[in-house]
Amino acid sequence: MGKISLSQGSGGKEMMELIESFKFFRGKWTNSYDDSAILDISDGRFLVFTTDSFIVDPVFFPGGNIGDLAFCGTVNDLLMMGAKPLGLSLSYIIEEGFEDFKLSKITETIGRLSNKYKIPVATGDTKVMEKGKLDKIVINTSGVGLTESVLDGNAIVPGDKIIISGGLGEHAVALLSKRFDYETDIITDSRPLVDEMNSIRELIKYAKDPTRGGLASALNDMAKKTGFNLVLNEIDIPAKKEVQTVVDMLGINLYELASEGRMVCICSEQNSMKVLDRLKSFNDQASIVGTVANITDKKVIVKTSLGKRIMPTPTGRIVPRIC
Amino acid sequence: MGKISLSQGSGGKEMMELIESFKFFRGKWTNSYDDSAILDISDGRFLVFTTDSFIVDPVFFPGGNIGDLAFCGTVNDLLMMGAKPLGLSLSYIIEEGFEDFKLSKITETIGRLSNKYKIPVATGDTKVMEKGKLDKIVINTSGVGLTESVLDGNAIVPGDKIIISGGLGEHAVALLSKRFDYETDIITDSRPLVDEMNSIRELIKYAKDPTRGGLASALNDMAKKTGFNLVLNEIDIPAKKEVQTVVDMLGINLYELASEGRMVCICSEQNSMKVLDRLKSFNDQASIVGTVANITDKKVIVKTSLGKRIMPTPTGRIVPRIC
Numbered sequence A, B: 001m002g003k004i005s006l007s008q009g010s011g012g013k014e015m016m017e018l019i020e021s022f023k024f025f026r027g028k029w030t031n032s033y034d035d036s037a038i039l040d041i042s043d044g045r046f047l048v049f050t051t052d053s054f055i056v057d058p059v060f061f062p063g064g065n066i067g068d069l070a071f072c073g074t075v076n077d078l079l080m081m082g083a084k085p086l087g088l089s090l091s092y093i094i095e096e097g098f099e100d101f102k103l104s105k106i107t108e109t110i111g112r113l114s115n116k117y118k119i120p121v122a123t124g125d126t127k128v129m130e131k132g133k134l135d136k137i138v139i140n141t142s143g144v145g146l147t148e149s150v151l152d153g154n155a156i157v158p159g160d161k162i163i164i165s166g167g168l169g170e171h172a173v174a175l176l177s178k179r180f181d182y183e184t185d186i187i188t189d190s191r192p193l194v195d196e197m198n199s200i201r202e203l204i205k206y207a208k209d210p211t212r213g214g215l216a217s218a219l220n221d222m223a224k225k226t227g228f229n230l231v232l233n234e235i236d237i238p239a240k241k242e243v244q245t246v247v248d249m250l251g252i253n254l255y256e257l258a259s260e261g262r263m264v265c266i267c268s269e270q271n272s273m274k275v276l277d278r279l280k281s282f283n284d285q286a287s288i289v290g291t292v293a294n295i296t297d298k299k300v301i302v303k304t305s306l307g308k309r310i311m312p313t314p315t316g317r318i319v320p321r322i323c
Helices: A013-020 A066-080 A100-116 A170-180 A194-203 A214-226 A241-250 A269-280 B013-020 B066-080 B100-116 B170-180 B194-203 B214-226 B241-250 B269-280
Strands: A036-040 A046-054 A084-095 A121-129 A137-147 A161-164 A204-208 A230-233 A264-267 A287-292 A300-304 A307-310 B036-040 B046-054 B084-095 B121-129 B137-147 B161-164 B204-208 B230-233 B264-267 B287-292 B300-304 B307-310
Touching (some): A036 B084, A046 A066, A046 B121, A066 A194, A066 A204, A084 A100, A100 A137, A137 B084, A194 A204, A194 A264, A214 A300, B066 B100, B066 B194, B084 B100, B100 B137, B170 B241, B194 B204, B194 B264, B214 B230, B214 B264, B214 B300
Parallel strands (some): A230 A300, B230 B300
Antiparallel strands (some): A036 A046, A046 A137, A084 A137, A230 A287, B046 B137, B084 B137, B161 B264, B204 B264, B300 B307
């Protein structure tokens, strides 16, 4: 008799298999390989709908807290589809005895972001579980958005460029440093990508945020969606020196580390310098990291000084476990 | 320093205060006293958006499981606003070690309802928490719907009739019987109110489902929304004999017991017999239970053989605790 294992919640292959095994009525919604589902609402617009639950430990970490993740994660999923976020739902599940001031701090974080970016928290729910039946707090945010054109990657052709908006893995390293009491200046990269997306929306064909499962998960989904191989130059993949130090020290995989405020996008070669320039105005580590190849194996290939290797979809328990 | 208490998750006054204390950007969404938020999307239609997390213990109970609640709860919240459900999101948070076959059974339940009522599960998420950090499983469902006219209760006038679609409290008693190993034939009343709502949609002005906090919570919200007193005849409030027996035996309040497949609606006196007849075709305990009074105290009054008393909004820890 099987039991649910931690690896089934890590954002890798097992979770996709678990989800795809569900035989639900889907109607006219589509969401292959994307975090949001899309529905044509018959007036020239598409409704975009997404959900995510946040179980981060620790709840407070350098540069942010679970409230940042719950707001940014869902907003960014809507933005990646090219949608304007219309509103979020906010559902708290709280352990009895959780301190009021912590809940207030989390809520203030969400309120501040909601007001700053004018993205409404439209509806909510609160449940309290008996002490010992939940560790601290879980937050679910779902989101709805509208767009006249979905960023669905269908227009991608060989020769298109792959761009990352900033250094990878800062969120994961911030969490790790807090958990292991390791001294570092790295703080979470979590942020709503509203301004970044607004600045490049008309220039790109497809975008994803490398959250759970990191760059490896995002790019493999993109390769499957486009049908082409994606070829990266390892030397161009951006990461802060302090992040690289922690990665080397712990022997973990930079490409599987979660970022919560970065995007990977694909655009024509012609637009690529313009996209790069605009993204650099937000983060000077933005970088063109690779090219869409004319090979339809749907693989992600990394070119290094020693040759080529495949960057696989993360499987099993992703290290470090951060959600 | 305050701590979160169980009463703050019981669907009563404390939860409303907790939610209303959040200072979020709301944009053009409205949702006063209703479980769903409403947004005019400028093409003659309104988007309806709702969220709910389900933490029921036991996960399996007479007549259903947490999957029934997660599907029906959110679908019914959309239906009560007069909306056609467009799709649900489904987010599982699962304890490591939870048995596969239980997860399959819950998922099959949701799949069966989704296919039967042609309501899509559009998008989803799965998280797994380490053993001991969560008790079994939590499910969040959010839902989106569309309607050309919202059932917002604005047209309610004194003399309108209040109708309940069937016996109260069967869901709560089914849960209690399982928890205390008490022998009863009562099973949960949980069901999507799709057919009921379709049959009376054009005849009614306002509707609510008496879930968490029961009839008392639903009617007090309705009184606040309409601005009028709602006056009920106790003798007309329907409950199965077995439910009444358990209520008397345990000394609990029938009006605060959750039903998951009932609705309370308000319609003109002229339409009331037609609404009653149609609801009776689904449940022969459907009953006209009261009248909208020409008094603007926003209170719920119950007339009994001994006189009148107020039915207050539930406060504190609702007995029995079922979510």
